[in-house]
Amino acid sequence: MSKELYMTAGRILEELGVQPTEDRDWGMEITKRVTFLCETIQSAGRSTLVLGISGGVDSLVAGKLCQLAADRMKTNKPEARFIAVRLPYGEQVDEDAAQAALQFIDPDRIMTVDIKPSVDALHAAVVVNDSEISLERADFERGNVKARVRMTAQYEIAALNNGLVVGTDHNAEAVTGFFTKWGDGACDLLPLRGLSKRQVRRLASELGASDEMAGKPATADLECLRPQLADEDVLGFSYDVIDDFLEFKGGSDDQVRKLVAQYEKTQHKRCDPLAVMGAFKPADTQ
């Protein structure tokens, strides 16, 4: 590996800060993340955690941590609670997995919002009569609209319930920029940060989830033309390759080069919006 690639990869890993899976106290990891949720909600002066539950392992783990945090907070703050939100786009193919996740989490409250009417109305208003946009491209972008409408619904629920919106981004998604900007990437707090995908699965098992739940193949499930499409098919990397990179387990030069390129290409998603500098000094307006 060239020195330059090695240095760049090292800088990315330092920035993301994933620890190896081995020799880790997973019970402590759960306690640390539950404490983070409790402290953040207390210091924000809020009482409710809000999170969409899809049936995937990320929201299964984050949701369970939220319910544990709500239960712990209730001793001092009886109004503390977790609202689990089902946000299907019409009928969800793996609804049974979502129901199993809810049963496992056993949240204080479940709310269900069908995002289909909102997504379809917005999408139709934008793409109507635009013959230059292919069906495939329109379907892909409607997927991002789904993620942003889910975000909007969760923010409204949080605002109406003195809550904060929880996100499920972990480091395998962060390093690849595999989330919708201002969609599922938008939230108030991130209890899974610092973890690789296999570590999220490990936490699921540690929390008592079945092997089926902990090992469920990851899918963003955003495209209507390709339902349940595996993340790994879209990314062009397996999560094992991404996780090995994150956990300092190496990988081929070619894989590392591609991951670094993917990280750099998606850097704009991990930053504040680009802003003009020094634009609004009072002198400028005179």
Ligand SMILES: Nc1ncnc2c1ncn2[C@@H]1O[C@H](COP(=O)(O)OP(=O)(O)OC[C@H]2O[C@@H]([n+]3cccc(C(=O)O)c3)[C@H](O)[C@@H]2O)[C@@H](O)[C@H]1O
């Ligand atoms: N260099 C740059 N500097 C500043 N902003 C830049 C930019 N390049 C694009 N942008 C902006 O970013 C937009 C593109 O980003 P974005 O809207 O996110 O869209 P994009 O990255 O094209 O698509 C999102 C990807 O994330 C996947 N995803 C989404 C949601 C959940 C999950 C999951 O795992 O569950 C996965 C989804 O399957 C898809 O592959 C552009 O339209 C533009 O507005």
Ligand SMILES: Nc1ncnc2c1ncn2[C@@H]1O[C@H](COP(=O)(O)OP(=O)(O)OP(=O)(O)O)[C@@H](O)[C@H]1O
């Ligand atoms: N149908 C849905 N209902 C409720 N929330 C959803 C739905 N789809 C996505 N979300 C929210 O968007 C987040 C991002 O989706 P993502 O697919 O990355 O995570 P996941 O489904 O929990 O796990 P996995 O990545 O393994 O599929 C979810 O964790 C969840 O909070």
Ligand SMILES: [Mg+2]
């Ligand atoms: Mg998913």
